[in-house]
Amino acid sequence: MNAETIAIVGAGQAGGWAAQTLRSEGFAGRVVLIGDEPHRPYERPPLSKAVLSGDAHADTTHLLKPEAFDALRIDWRPNVGATFIDRAAKQLHLTRGAHVSYDKLILCSGGRARRLNIPGADLPGVFTLRSIGDAAALGAALSAGKRLLVVGGGWIGLEVAATARKKGLDVTVVEAMGRLCERTVPPEISGYLLQLHAAHGVDVRLGTGIGRLAQNARGGLTASFTDGRALECDAVLAGVGLVPNDELAREAGLACDGGILVDSQCRSSDPDILAAGDVATWHCEWAGRRMRLESWQNAQEQGIAAARAALGIAVNHQPLPWFWSDQYEINLQIFGMPTPAHDVVVRGDRNSSSFVMFFLDAGKVVAALGPNAARDLRFARRLIERRTSVDAAQLADLRVPLAKL
Numbered sequence: 001m002n003a004e005t006i007a008i009v010g011a012g013q014a015g016g017w018a019a020q021t022l023r024s025e026g027f028a029g030r031v032v033l034i035g036d037e038p039h040r041p042y043e044r045p046p047l048s049k050a051v052l053s054g055d056a057h058a059d060t061t062h063l064l065k066p067e068a069f070d071a072l073r074i075d076w077r078p079n080v081g082a083t084f085i086d087r088a089a090k091q092l093h094l095t096r097g098a099h100v101s102y103d104k105l106i107l108c109s110g111g112r113a114r115r116l117n118i119p120g121a122d123l124p125g126v127f128t129l130r131s132i133g134d135a136a137a138l139g140a141a142l143s144a145g146k147r148l149l150v151v152g153g154g155w156i157g158l159e160v161a162a163t164a165r166k167k168g169l170d171v172t173v174v175e176a177m178g179r180l181c182e183r184t185v186p187p188e189i190s191g192y193l194l195q196l197h198a199a200h201g202v203d204v205r206l207g208t209g210i211g212r213l214a215q216n217a218r219g220g221l222t223a224s225f226t227d228g229r230a231l232e233c234d235a236v237l238a239g240v241g242l243v244p245n246d247e248l249a250r251e252a253g254l255a256c257d258g259g260i261l262v263d264s265q266c267r268s269s270d271p272d273i274l275a276a277g278d279v280a281t282w283h284c285e286w287a288g289r290r291m292r293l294e295s296w297q298n299a300q301e302q303g304i305a306a307a308r309a310a311l312g313i314a315v316n317h318q319p320l321p322w323f324w325s326d327q328y329e330i331n332l333q334i335f336g337m338p339t340p341a342h343d344v345v346v347r348g349d350r351n352s353s354s355f356v357m358f359f360l361d362a363g364k365v366v367a368a369l370g371p372n373a374a375r376d377l378r379f380a381r382r383l384i385e386r387r388t389s390v391d392a393a394q395l396a397d398l399r400v401p402l403a404k405l
């Protein structure tokens, strides 16, 4: 591969992995890593967990220690935004009038937290959570005895609710849909999460939207809901999803549809431009449809795959989707993409703190999930990846070790 300069937009998890992979694959040319944050590449999962609770410092999220990062000889441009891609000239324009010429360009610009679209959404005390800066701002507002309103019963909202309870806040979660994490888990798991939060004293209100926020006389906020009720609180966390940062690609005329369209070699509609992580959408064979995977695993693996593909190495990015969430004493993991069409087999007691739900299609396990079941889920992953035919009765039988299947 003759590329001399490979530019990466976004110094997040995917961008960080792309940069270090270029070096580990022996690329000796120039790697320019453009990031509009002040931080070296870092992982976001702890921002709603240990960093938010104060148990871990934000520096612990960095992919590499400063010396290891410096040793990669990366031309890292912190606090710099990429503003325009001139595809004809193969130049990337940056804030403050600078530009970088590239041979290959990897877009790892992730996404931003969607903001509430209601009156009062920009008031002080209303937060979103995506970056280290966001976690610092929200964390400073989470002191014991205060009341937090979480808008959105998805993963980020629920993790923040759990962390806030741990810190001694009163917490209310409102979710406009009829159940928690509706887009990603079956109803049984939504019910499990509901019970989990209720058991920890969170007031969860389903089927309730938020209509407006206003400052109140106490210096706090009053939230008015679509069901006519109101709530006084000290802080609001909007956990209402992610907007992919694909404007750069769209303005450059790359094919986009709710994210930058790439193939399983991470190539966009311009063969010299690749994309990876939360901003990329591609046909996931495990899901049987095109999608963006907003997960730690995908950011890392697709970042690696994009870097290798930029170097001309054959890749086929089709990881079995894996996601986890930590809430209270529960570590919930999901492998594959469960759908209502699958047959369900439960191993263990679904009302306990540890069990596995298997999802079968024509006698083969295609997805599995469960709380505090990391060991069983490791075996489940193998069953899925090897497309093993299984006996449902054996799968449910705790006396039959999964390793035997």
Ligand SMILES: Cc1cc2nc3c(=O)[nH]c(=O)nc-3n(C[C@H](O)[C@H](O)[C@H](O)COP(=O)(O)OP(=O)(O)OC[C@H]3O[C@@H](n4cnc5c(N)ncnc54)[C@H](O)[C@@H]3O)c2cc1C
Pocket (backbone or CB within 6 Å): 009, 010, 011, 012, 013, 014, 015, 034, 035, 036, 037, 042, 043, 044, 045, 046, 047, 048, 080, 081, 082, 083, 108, 109, 110, 111, 129, 130, 131, 156, 245, 248, 276, 277, 278, 279, 293, 294, 295, 296, 297, 299, 322, 323, 324, 325, 326
């Ligand atoms: C609070 C939180 C908790 C999470 N918890 C989990 C979890 O428990 N499990 C799990 O699997 N996943 C979790 N995730 C998801 C996971 O962190 C993301 O999928 C992952 O960070 C995506 O990586 P990325 O590199 O694609 O994007 P990002 O990490 O968002 O990086 C993109 C970077 O690009 C920068 N950028 C954007 N546009 C430009 C531009 N024009 N110029 C320069 N820079 C730009 C952004 O500022 C950002 O720094 C969590 C995410 C969050 C926010």
